Every structure is written in C-alpha cells, then in structure tokens.
Amino acid sequence: MAEQAFVRHERLGEVHVLRLANPPVNTLRHALRQELVAALDDAAAAGAKAVVLIGEGRMFSAGAEMTEFGGLRLEPTLTQVIDALDAFPGLTVAAIHGHALGGGLELALGCRARVAAPSAQVGLPEVKRGILPGAGGTQRLPRLIGAEPALALIATGDSVPAPRAKELGIIDAIIEGDLAEGAVAFARAALAAGREYARVRDRVAAGELAAFDAAAAAVAKRARGMEAPPATAEAVRAALTEPFEHGLATERRLFERLVRSEQSQALRHAFFAEREAQKVAGLAGIEPRPVARAAVVGAGTMGGGIAMSFAAAGIPVTVVETTAEALARGLARVESNWRRSVKSGRMTDEDVSRLLGLIRGTTDLAEVRDADVIIEAVFEDMEVKQGVFRELDRLAKPGAVLATNTSYLDVDAIAGATSRPGDVLGMHFFSPANVMRLLEIVRGKATTAAALATAVAVGRRIAKVPVVVGNCFGFVGNRMSFQRGRQGELMLQEGALPWEVDRVMTGFGLAMGPFAVADLAGLDIGGMVRKAFGIPFPIADAMVAAGRLGQKTGRGWYRYADGSRTPEPDPETERMILEISASLGRTRRTIPPEEIVDRMTLSLVNEGAKILEEGIAARASDIDVIFVNGYGWPAWRGGPMWHADRIGLAKVRDRLAELAALTGDDGLKPAPLIERLAASGGSFAKPG
Numbered sequence: 001m002a003e004q005a006f007v008r009h010e011r012l013g014e015v016h017v018l019r020l021a022n023p024p025v026n027t028l029r030h031a032l033r034q035e036l037v038a039a040l041d042d043a044a045a046a047g048a049k050a051v052v053l054i055g056e057g058r059m060f061s062a063g064a065e066m067t068e069f070g071g072l073r074l075e076p077t078l079t080q081v082i083d084a085l086d087a088f089p090g091l092t093v094a095a096i097h098g099h100a101l102g103g104g105l106e107l108a109l110g111c112r113a114r115v116a117a118p119s120a121q122v123g124l125p126e127v128k129r130g131i132l133p134g135a136g137g138t139q140r141l142p143r144l145i146g147a148e149p150a151l152a153l154i155a156t157g158d159s160v161p162a163p164r165a166k167e168l169g170i171i172d173a174i175i176e177g178d179l180a181e182g183a184v185a186f187a188r189a190a191l192a193a194g195r196e197y198a199r200v201r202d203r204v205a206a207g208e209l210a211a212f213d214a215a216a217a218a219v220a221k222r223a224r225g226m227e228a229p230p231a232t233a234e235a236v237r238a239a240l241t242e243p244f245e246h247g248l249a250t251e252r253r254l255f256e257r258l259v260r261s262e263q264s265q266a267l268r269h270a271f272f273a274e275r276e277a278q279k280v281a282g283l284a285g286i287e288p289r290p291v292a293r294a295a296v297v298g299a300g301t302m303g304g305g306i307a308m309s310f311a312a313a314g315i316p317v318t319v320v321e322t323t324a325e326a327l328a329r330g331l332a333r334v335e336s337n338w339r340r341s342v343k344s345g346r347m348t349d350e351d352v353s354r355l356l357g358l359i360r361g362t363t364d365l366a367e368v369r370d371a372d373v374i375i376e377a378v379f380e381d382m383e384v385k386q387g388v389f390r391e392l393d394r395l396a397k398p399g400a401v402l403a404t405n406t407s408y409l410d411v412d413a414i415a416g417a418t419s420r421p422g423d424v425l426g427m428h429f430f431s432p433a434n435v436m437r438l439l440e441i442v443r444g445k446a447t448t449a450a451a452l453a454t455a456v457a458v459g460r461r462i463a464k465v466p467v468v469v470g471n472c473f474g475f476v477g478n479r480m481s482f483q484r485g486r487q488g489e490l491m492l493q494e495g496a497l498p499w500e501v502d503r504v505m506t507g508f509g510l511a512m513g514p515f516a517v518a519d520l521a522g523l524d525i526g527g528m529v530r531k532a533f534g535i536p537f538p539i540a541d542a543m544v545a546a547g548r549l550g551q552k553t554g555r556g557w558y559r560y561a562d563g564s565r566t567p568e569p570d571p572e573t574e575r576m577i578l579e580i581s582a583s584l585g586r587t588r589r590t591i592p593p594e595e596i597v598d599r600m601t602l603s604l605v606n607e608g609a610k611i612l613e614e615g616i617a618a619r620a621s622d623i624d625v626i627f628v629n630g631y632g633w634p635a636w637r638g639g640p641m642w643h644a645d646r647i648g649l650a651k652v653r654d655r656l657a658e659l660a661a662l663t664g665d666d667g668l669k670p671a672p673l674i675e676r677l678a679a680s681g682g683s684f685a686k687p688g
C-alpha cells in the first residue's frame, strides 16, 4: 500500500481505525479526502466489520481549509467522501475529541454512530462565514436530531459541548478515558450485540411543518439583513419536506448562491483580517516575556472586567484600589457578573470559586511587585495616570510591562512619567472588558519590541483580538468614532433627530444606533473628552449640562422607563435640539437616509485613510478588525475600509466632496490618500 501521509490506517482485527493526520486542526484538504476514500476501500476489501474515524492532535477536524475554498470542489469532494462512508459495508463510528466543526461535523454525520470525549465540542459554524454547510449537514443533522433543534444550531453556527450534543442525539456515547480505545470497544460491543445503526441519510427528520415555519420566521427576523441564516432555514426545511437527494440538491443550490455573495466575501475578509492582524511588523523572532501574574490598578467599570479576563484565562491577577470600599465594590461587581453566568448555565459555582481564587484585592500598590504585566485603569486624567505610573516605576519588578487602558490620552506622556518608557504601552480594552474581544495595543515611541510582543501574547492568552496601533488622539477606533460622532452632532443641528439616525444605522446593520450606544456608555464620557480637548458639540454638551447622561440617569438622548433599558424617543430631547439648532442660526432640513448612512460611514473611512497614511494602523484590514470586534460594525459588511473598497474609492471620493460642499464641513473633504488611490484606481486593500 502507498505511504499515506494524511490518513493512518490501523487494523485491530475486525475493527479498523482511520486516523486523520493533517495537523494542527485536521482540515479536510484534498489529499486527505483522497486518502480517506482509499483507506475505506482498503478496509472494506480487508473485510473490516467496522471502521473508527478519529483525529490526531488537537481535534477531530475543524472542517474545510478556508484558503482552499475553491479546492473543496476537487474530487473526491467532501460529499463524495461521505458517500464512501455511506457505502461502507459495516459500522462506521466517528470518535470526536476537541472540535468537530463544519465539514468536520458533516464527516462525522456521515458515520452511522458518533462517540465523543467529554470535553469535545461540535457545531456547524458556516453561517458565521455567510454560507451554509455544503456537504449534507443541513440534511443529515435534522434527520438525526429533528428539524427545529437542527435549525437552532445551523442558523446560529453555535457549537455545543459533548454532554449537550448527547442530549440532542448528535452523539451516541460519551467516552471517558482513552478515546480511540473506547471507540473501538464501542464498535466491538455493537458488533457483538448485533446492534444496528442506520445510515443518517435513511432516517426520517422529526418535526412539524407549521412549528418549523414559525421557528424559521424567527430566524429571518433575527438575521437583520444577513442572508445566510434564512437560507439555512430553507435548506433544513427541505430535510422535512423532500427526499434526501432532493434536499442535498437544495442545499447545494443555496450554498452556491451564498458562497458567491458579497456578504460571505465580507465575512471571509473579516476572518482573514483577524489572522492578518496577528502579524506585527518588527516582532518576528522576538520572544514575549513570560507572564505568570498580572495586576490591574483601578477596579471600576474597566478594571473589574479586565481582571475577569485574566482570571478566566487562568492567570492570577492582583487588583489595586484606593480605598477598601472601592475595592469591595469592584470585586462585588466581578462576582455578581460571574454569578449571573451561573444562573444562565454557562458556569458552575465551582468555576466562580476557582476564578475568584485567582483574584487578589488590595489597597496597597506595592503588591504589584510580583506582576509581569500591570494594567492601569484609573480615572481618565493625565495627572492621576502619571502619578500612578511614577509609583509603578518605583514598585514594579524589572521587565514588567506597564500598560495604560487610557481611551484618549497620550501614551508617550504617560511613559514619560517613568524611567523605563520602553516597557510602557497602551492596552486599550473595550466595555464590557470581560466580553468584548477587541484589544488595541498602543505602541509608544519608546516601546520596545519585547514589551510589545509580551502585550500581544498576553492579549491572545486572555482570548482577545490584539491589534497593534500607533499613539495619537483616540488611537484608531475612538479617533475614527469621534469623527462619526461629530457628523451625528452636525446632523442634529441641521435637521435630524437621534432616533432617526439610529433607525437608519440599525437598518444599515449596526447592532445598536450610535445615539443609543452613547446612552449606554454615558454621555459624560464624550463630554469630558471634548472638554479636555476643547472641542465643543453644542447639542451633546447641553445634554450633559442638563444631567441627561444616558441610561444611568434614566434620560439621555432617549428616555427610559424606570429600570428599563428600552430607549424611547423623548420630546424634551427634540425640544432641546430644535432650540439649539435655532440659536445656531440653522435652517433645518430633512436629511435623507442615504445621506445619514454616508455621513456616518464615510466620516469613519475618511479618518481611517488619514490613520493609514500616518502609519497609526499598519493596514486597512486592521481597521476593519477593530470596528467589527469593538464597535458593532456588522461583520457581513466586512468593516468600514472593506465597505469603502466595495463602493469603489473614486465614488467614495466624489461622495465625500459632494457632502463637504453640501454641508460646508471641511472634515468631509476627501483625505489625500483617498484622492491618490481614487486617481490611480487602487483600493485600501490593494493600494496598487
């Protein structure tokens, strides 16, 4: 037999074990598919009564190789591999550890039985890339577990842990101890008992059409403009109404449509952009320093969430506050956040105790002395922060990374308060810090490669998406958002109302409207920034002056009924806007929805172009990663820079110029980089 590189064939009497060996995650590349079909033929020819499919290394299989997207069609396709499993004259068992995702789970669904390690996870995440499972997943999963439960999984793309997968019926048995041995024993026992496992394709999908259609309608509603989730519903419905082969054809037709869609291209861009962001200039070959303990200074809104992220990653963390009361308040908030996760079933009481055990609270700053990374999250005030850094300089161990979570302040000025500016940088988390994945890592002018590499590595360890950016007002995300906020203010002055802008922008796909977001964060935050930098926004400033700070005061741009988080348009806001607008001598006009979208998005793009030109962001796709992961930009629109490239930069330039002329706002004049790229036919992705 030819040397097989990607499938290892082990014969244990009547049971053969086929090991997928394409490290690290066993993507189903073409050569592996070829070898798997050959190995199944060999096993059948050798008279095997059962085959066990198992993955080597970290997991069963992460599915298709995304860079080989076209290559999936090379024969044998995954569908043909699964046909070969269906044709195998005996029992087929998938033995799953780590993850079985996408094509990986479809492969397992092509087996007659599935067993899993207790810690395994399975899922069909294709919808998150704007497509759907294209190798029978939408037809087999409903036949295995029922149409509605299958839809719930396929339309969200969420994975489920093995115990839940067993309850659902995706997995036949959970195997403690050695998985391969357990799976072989499972197969032998089934053979000995003459237990039959029907092919999944031959089973009948349970479900009632009316109930299914109601669930499908809910999926379409939640999709908010995304095409893939309703398409998954259409495919799963076929499992209920059509014979298997017809259902497969329906799935294939929908897959072909989605894979070519703008949305799936944008989602794939968002995926690859995140990978690309991990490549940081100047860090090749630089070893991060070891991090065994972290410290967070300040246990307010951000400090608590940051400490939670470290603990969740198993890194012990010291939390420092000024007073015992502030410390107790901060730690109580941390604990209550975790208790909420216990209530919702995502954590156990033991988890909470273990995590709390990783947090050490103190009011003595000297206790940072054993920390390898220290993150300052005190008030947004230069003097206060410099004071903290002067102390950290005195107390921290040599080589500790000293990071500030500042939103807008100059990282170099903060570093200047220390005698070791090379170890100082920004680690800018997003609220809520325990949830949001984005982490802007701000490289100061003196920051060393080793300190930067350490911050990036620790960012990844705490499950964030670190993006390295340069030092300037607001860094990348807040600097760009500030320009969008400015357009929001100007549009209120010119004729719009907050809820009109929000409605248009959620229609565009933002998770929340910008004014509703401001109410959530607190209007005083922006107010303080504008005050510090001397940039008045007459309407927004008046809201702050009137004590309308957002949800926390029950009134902001919107009003909120007692204890409610539901924004309601407020006539008082409207009155204030009209009054200030008049006092500024504005003649109000109706601002059309297209103008609202363009001003709220192209203002970001224009500032993004300046940021690129200045080298504050290394590449346009880094900016997209920042907006998708930190600012609610819909991933299916790729990110603001991707969005601009899709429009075409010549059109973007013309529209910006038109808007600048219409509004008299020089801020909307196209940035030099846009002018240049538009003239040369380039794009942000390919400057040409």
Ligand code: NAI
Binding pocket: 297, 298, 299, 300, 301, 302, 303, 320, 321, 322, 326, 376, 377, 378, 379, 380, 381, 384, 388, 405, 406, 407, 408, 428, 429, 430, 431, 521
């Ligand atoms: P916060 O006011 O909720 O918390 C600040 C905490 O720092 C308070 O508990 C205070 O007692 C403590 N503190 C003040 N001086 C201290 C000192 N010398 N030593 C120890 N603790 C001290 O503020 P928040 O919102 O947590 O912001 C903290 C930092 O994070 C600011 O720089 C802010 O700009 C930044 N940030 C805030 C975001 C947000 O959405 N709230 C998002 C990203 C960054």
